Amino acid sequence: MRFQTATLSRNGGRRDNEDYIVYKEEGGYTCWVVADGLGGHPGGALASRVVAEEIAKRFFSTKRIDVASIRLYMKTAHEILVQQQVAEGSVQSYKTTVVALFTDGRNMRWGHVGDSRIYRIHRGAVVYQSRDHSVPQMMVEAGELKPGEIRFHEDRNRLLRVFGMRGDLQPEVDKELTSALKGDAYLLCTDGFWEYVTETEMEIDFAKAASPEEWLAYMEERLLQRVQLRARRGFDNYSAIGVFC
């Protein structure tokens, strides 16, 4: 299977960009990683970069996409952040979300921690959306909130799982092995991106796009218009990877 990839990562209304993207292909194996470093200080930028690079490095050294291996790549990266914080006496916080997609050329598997998301499009429609590890998502599971109400919810930034948190990390890795199917597409993105683009709009722009670059460009245009409408001066970094199979 040949994949087309486009990436996007912008400061938004912030001075610094704490999001980090990795896209690497080697010998038919590919991994795509999006990470959103937490906090408005250098720790976040470092955390997202370290974790994303470590996950990619581990993947390419083993080239395995079973659930246990992916959990291991993520737990290893998590340990690095934990150790760093311990070594510095917890003065600096190194925490990040991650969403990662892997393929051996025939099958796909993904995993995530936090509220960066992965969407899968199949036959033109969004057929999969990862669940956020956040308070609003828990409220949706409990029937207290509708899924569409997660966007702009006041507790949106309260995350339940992040890399670098105290204790063991429980990465969520999709148990099903998904075939790489021609015509399918994937979108990996940070919350700064999905907050401003709805799932229906992702489908609409996918229908219009000749390439993943065009797909991201159409969605980014919606994001920027919405940000302007809401006069959000300090709006978040936003990052996305679009993959066409």
Add this chain to the structure above:
Amino acid sequence: MAKLLYEHIRRLTRQDPACAREISRVHPGNAQTIGAREEQQDAFGFSEIGEEKSLSQTGVLAVLADGMGGLQMGREAAHLAVQTMLKEFAARRGAIEFSAEPVQHTLWHILEKANSVVYETARQQGLALKVGTTLAAAAVLRNELFWVSVGDSRIYLYRDHELSQLNVEHIYGRELDRKALHQEITWEEAQAHRDREALTSYVGMPELCEVDRNLKGLPLRAGDWIMLCSDGVYRALSIEEIKEELAGDPAEAAESLIRMVIEKEKAGQDNATVAILACE
């Protein structure tokens, strides 16, 4: 318990579009007002909807055009564009040699035809480049939506209480926003620019310029509504006000929307037109 929860979540996060209810019928609705203008320069039309095979074989088409008032012959241009689209759609979709033609190709060809008809008509009157109209067209075939749009009329998809705009508007404002993104001008300057709403693409140019369209079908669900409207509508009503009317019978909903536009009594209210395809 954890396993049950997991299965429940798994079902929530995975949806198979093949399981979505098939669209069995499409119901049209439309309404129009001249507003505070002297002439109605909007035009609209629908293809044959009642026929058995329209939805499953030919496709159902809705078209809307807003003649450019600042130029000449706006009314004629809009009517010519709509009539050409409908005529060519019927001819093409009904012809055996085009039976396998993907709908998006049909839309492209008939749009090109509409453009050359308007341009040629203008040219023959000695008015080349002085006649233009927007054009928005949406076709439903089985469970998929296809569209083309040139100008600043809008095509919306209404689904689950959300109104999503399908097309980008071909106005100078987009270029200004791009400049603002690259910090060549400020966002405030982009918003306040007096030429922000000038059209950058329209039907009636020597050749089609920018066209908004989909390349792959957009899957539809039973209950979806597709709404075409001219700027007279969306400059008078907010998104929330529009959403409130999109329920029940599409013909009544269209009338209700136009009634609301009229009741706003906006100074200089432009012609306003709404054309709806409600999928059941």
